[in-house]
Amino acid sequence: MTKTKNRLYSLYGDTVEVEFVYDETLSRYFGEYPDFDEHPRTTPCGRPWVNATKDDCPLADKEYGDCGSCEFYKCERSGDLIGVCDNELLRKEEN
């Protein structure tokens, strides 16, 4: 039976639950992260959740181009692969 565990990511009053599946070969857990491009999600105050690996944001850091390297990427704990974009220009006002 596959071993799993869940983790909650909480930022700006919103919580995302991610399941981690144990890989027997590598003896470690890997997260089944949501794809926020396919399933957009925002915090109550309109900030979009993003994957650190997203690399097509027009406002991204010019040198690196991915959300994880961007100064506006905020995550609950250092190294988290999902977080929230803190850039005011991308905040969804209607939310």
Added chain:
Amino acid sequence: MKFETAAQAAARLGVTVRAVQKWAKEGKIIGAQKVGRDWLIPIDSVAINGTAVNTPTQIPYPFFQVPYTDGDMVQKVNDIVDEDRRNIVMAQLYYFTGNLEKTIEITERYLDFPNEQYRISAALFNAFANLCGDHIHKTRFAANIIYDEVAKLDLNDKDAAEENANIIFAAVVLKTQLHIPFDNIPLIEDHMKYMSEGLKMMSCYLSAYKAYLAKDYARSLGIAQTAVNCSERMYPICEMYCNIICAVDYINLLQIDKATEYIKKVWDIAHPHNLFMPIVEHYSLLQGLIENNFKKTYPEDYEKIIALARNYNTGWYEVYNYRNKGKITFELTPTEFTIAMLYTRNWRAKEIAAHMHMSDRTVTNYIQIIYEKLNINCRKDLEEYVLS
């Protein structure tokens, strides 16, 4: 008796014209005749009179220094009469075909050999072969033998110019490919004039590699292509190295079709003789070209390359990190490392997916796995783990 010019003899024996002229003048080539300013050399002259340090039977890198002629490589090596020369050549053939245990077994015996040329040759191939096993301390030991020889060089001794050039070559290979810092290695470019044609080509490969590391891909490409095109005789392994660096340059210039063209040239040389080690040494830099072009068609060869590359890279990272206090990782599989390399060069997930024949989602999953293994979450941090 049939004769050839000193230049023809030099090419056949894998040494410089100056060396042939010097040996002829010193009476070491039986039957050599002076005609005007040139020498006529007997065409069957491996007949060297005496045991001078630098005779054609003691060239350190025969695969780089003796032009290739058609025929079975193993048979040719077995036909070499001189036992030490046969062993040195066989050890190198074992290395290029990935039989590393045998390479180590033979070269170990020559690490304290009296003749410095065989000693550095053995040390160079011993260092690389030991990278693939859990013998990194032996790689360092062998590297130190070469660096000790460099420290002893007398660059003012013009009679030893060719021997010096051979030693400098070995040191530059270690410094360039393994990134082992060593401050006092003379510039290889200053000593190329003392090298034979094939060794010059290899030295150009090293210069191209340095330009590649400086991310000057166009310059690197120019050096490597010129080296191959200017060679008058066949040096298949030297050509492989130069063409590999061309493929690596093209992939970094995002010209995948040209990169593919060059890696196929490499394969055409490597495959008939199982000369896979030059590919293994550059596997990570080839960024998916081997998977894309040969995995399906040559599954057994591909598996062999992958197994060797995994071991080689593990050793390489360990040597690199030890010397440079780096964080180059050996936690990644070859595919993960390839994706990590492409990703740090600002390839988008979609571009990597197209290149690697994967879905966008698979690439994203790979990047997540890479990040989780390394406990990082951005390209900026990944750069520290992947030598770009």
